[in-house]
C-alpha cells in the first residue's frame with residue numbers, strides 16, 4: 001500500500017534505526033516503507049508527520065521525541081540546524097564514529113576489520129571559507145546556512161580553531177566600512193593565519209597591510225573589484241609534516257581541514273605504504289601540494305604525481321626541490337583521466353580524489369595492473385562504487401581505517417588498501 005504522501009496523513013510513531021547519507025535519521029513504517037527524518041538520530045523513538053515523497057522515499061517531519069536515543073546529545077552550537085557547517089552535532093562523538101565505521105564496513109565487506117580513529121571535534125578546523133553578508137546595516141561573517149545563501153549567525157563557532165574564530169570575530173568591524181558582500185578564506189599554519197579576501201566594495205579598501213592588522217592575520221591577499229593588494233605571508237606550511245618535506249598551501253588552495261585528522265591520515269597512509277612492500281615505481285593521483293607524496297618517495301623509488309591545480313603543482317615541485325628529492329619525482333599537471341599512460345609500470349598507486357571519486361582511474365586498473373592501491377576517500381559512497389570496479393580487476397580490500405576527519409558532520413575520511421589476489 002502506498003503511504004499517503006501529504007500532510008493530511010495521520011502522524012505515525014517511528015523507531016529510527018539508521019542514518020542516511022545526508023545525516024537524516026532513517027526508520028521504517030509498519031508496511032516496510034522507509035522514511036527519512038531530518039534531526040533524528042538512531043535509537044530515537046519519535047512521532048513523525050510524513051510530509052512528502054521525493055525520489056521514491058518518504059520524508060518525515062519530527063513532531064515529538066517520545067523517547068530520545070541514548071546517543072542523542074545537546075548540540076554545542078547555538079546555530080545548529082540553521083548553519084550548513086555541522087550537521088551531526090546532536091549525535092554523540094562515539095556514536096558518530098561508530099556510524100562511520102559501520103558505513104566503511106559495508107563498503108569493504110564483513111570479512112575485513114575496520115579500524116577507527118577519533119578526532120577532537122571542538123576547534124578542529126584550521127581552514128575555512130567564510131562568507132560576508134550585510135544584514136540590517138551590519139556585517140555578518142560565518143558559514144552559509146544549510147539551505148540558503150545567507151550567513152548562519154552564531155556568537156561563537158565551536159568547530160573553528162581558536163585562531164580562526166578570533167579572526168572571524170574581528171572581521172565585521174575590520175571590513176564594514178568598505179565591504180558589503182564577500183568571501184574570506186583562512187588557513188592556519190605554524191606562523192599564524194593567512195587570509196584571502198574577495199568581494200564587492202562600496203568604497204576604497206585599506207591596504208592589505210592595514211587590513212591584516214585589523215584582522216590579526218600574518219598575511220593577506222585581496223581582490224576587490226579593481227582593487228588588489230597583498231601583504232605578509234602568502235601561504236602556510238603544515239606543522240604536522242616533518243622536515244625535510246615541507247607541504248605548503250594557500251587560503252584558497254586545498255589542505256586537510258583538521259591538523260589532528262591529517263596527522264592520523266598520514267600515519268595510516270604511511271603504514272599502508274609500508275605494508276605494500278618493496279616497489280621501484282609508484283603513482284600518486286590527486287596529489288595536491290604533496291601532503292602524502294613524501295610517504296612514497298623512498299630512496300631508490302621513482303614517483304609520478306598527478307594533480308590538476310597549477311599552484312599546488314608549483315608547491316609540490318618546491319617541496320621536492322627543497323628536500324633534494326626532485327630526481328625521484330615527476331609531476332604531471334592536468335586531469336588524471338587524460339594522462340593515465342604516465343602511470344604505466346607503477347606497482348603501487350596512492351589516490352586521494354575529491355567527492356566524485358575516481359571512476360576512470362579505477363577502470364584503468366585492469367589495463368595498468370597496479371599491485372597495491374591505497375585509496376584515501378572523503379566520500380564513502382563513491383569509494384564503494386570504485387571498490388567494486390577494483391574488485392572486478394582482482395584488487396580486494398586488505399586494510400581499512402576510518403578517521404573522523406570532519407567531526408560533527410556526516411562525512412569522514414577512509415583509507416583502504418586494495419591488494420591483487
Ligand SMILES: C[S@@+](CC[C@H](N)C(=O)[O-])C[C@H]1O[C@@H](n2cnc3c(N)ncnc32)[C@H](O)[C@@H]1O
Nearest residue numbers: 286287288291307308309334335336352353354
Ligand atoms: C582531496 S584533495 C587531496 C589533495 C592531497 N592529497 C592532500 O591530502 O592535501 C584532491 C586533489 O585532487 C585535485 N583534483 C581534483 N580533480 C582532479 C582531476 N580530475 N585531475 C587531477 N587532479 C584533480 C584537486 O586539485 C585536489 O588537489
